Amino acid sequence: MCRNLTSLGVNVDGGYSEFMRIPxxxxxxxxxxxxxxxxxxxxxxxxxPVAVSINALSLARPEKIRKAIIIGDGPNAMIHLQLLKKYYKVPEVYVTGIIESRLQMARNFGASKAIDIVHDHDSLENIKGNMDFIDITIGNRKALDQALTFIDAGTYLVVFGGSLEDSIITTSMNQLHYNQVTYTGSTGTTLExxxxxxxxxxxxxxxxxxxxxxxxxxxxxxxxxxxxxxxxxxxxxxxxx
Structure with a gap:
């Protein structure tokens, strides 16, 4: 992981410019x-955004995923959904969120089910079990708490969304140990x-x-x-x- 990261528009001038000099x-x-x-x-x-999404999904061994859930219904979630369905050919991919127009977009992009977390608790319960991959695409504590309810044996959980207000993660040591759960974060990407x-x-x-x-x-x-x-x-x- 690079400790001296440079990024156009972040610490190298060039964001929102029609033309620029490339270093x-x-x-x-x-x-x-x-x-x-x-x-x-x-x-x-x-x-x-597709590159950083590939970097995140690669941490969960996408070729072995059979069932996944994406927490969040924003643009990154739509990219992850399409990568999982169209690129990695994952059979079951679920999306959770709160905005109906975005959930409908997820359905259009091939989600196995797009679930309103406020009004459809039954669907959330019905999809639990055998979850290979939990993908947190938004950075808030409620999203993390929801994600933890889907943990199963061998689950990979990737925190993709950064949080403006940092939170402490608490979890069961026995669950980590006996279920061989993997938690990881993801940021940036590689040239590959x-x-x-x-x-x-x-x-x-x-x-x-x-x-x-x-x-x-x-x-x-x-x-x-x-x-x-x-x-x-x-x-x-x-x-x-």
């Missing part, structure tokens, strides 16, 4: 990829996963454009931030004329 090291190390002619720039923006993600995007294996619910010209970027903060849609995109 020479990035080019030297193969960190600039080319989009296919039939891939839009909006689709191209998904290379990074980045190139793998580029191939997925360039070959249109996933439906990415439909995750974008609204596009904003760069001049209205403040509106885009408010749109995201207020959960008015699934995901916004910034465009340039």
């Amino acid at each position: 020479a090291d990035y080019i030297k190390n193969g960190m600039v990829i080319q989009l296919s002619d039939n891939v839009s720039f909006i689709e191209g923006t998904f290379v990074e 996963h980045y190139n793998e993600a580029a191939g997925i995007v360039n070959n249109k294996i996933l439906d990415l454009e439909n995750i974008i619910s609204k596009a904003f010209p760069i001049e209205t970027i403040k509106d885009a931030f408010l749109y995201s903060r207020e959960l008015k849609g699934m995901k916004g995109a910034i465009t340039f004329d």
Whole structure:
């Protein structure tokens, strides 16, 4: 794991810019990829989120997963869902959330069942058992508490969503020991996963454009931030004329 991470738009200038200078090291190390002619720039923006998603899912041995649950109904959850169903061919993938329009999107993307955690407790109970993978895509304590109720023998639990308010995880030592449960976090990605993600995007294996619910010209970027903060849609995109 890199201890000296540099990232465009984070600690290297370049976020929300139409044109920028690429540091020479990035080019030297193969960190600039080319989009296919039939891939839009909006689709191209998904290379990074798909790459970090592959990194997270790889920690749970996706080729062995038969049954998975995704906690959360945001854009990352939709990417993870499609990777699990379309790329890794996982037979059963469930999604939980609270916003019906997002749950419907999960159904459209192939979820075995998309469950409203506020109003459909019976469905949550009915899918418990033999859960190979629990994928926490949102960073709050309630999501973690819900996830722990699905732990089973041999379960892999990956915390993908960072939390603004840190929480302490408490769990049973005996459950960890006797059920051989694996807990891990995931952040960032590798160059290998980045190139793998580029191939997925360039070959249109996933439906990415439909995750974008609204596009904003760069001049209205403040509106885009408010749109995201207020959960008015699934995901916004910034465009340039």
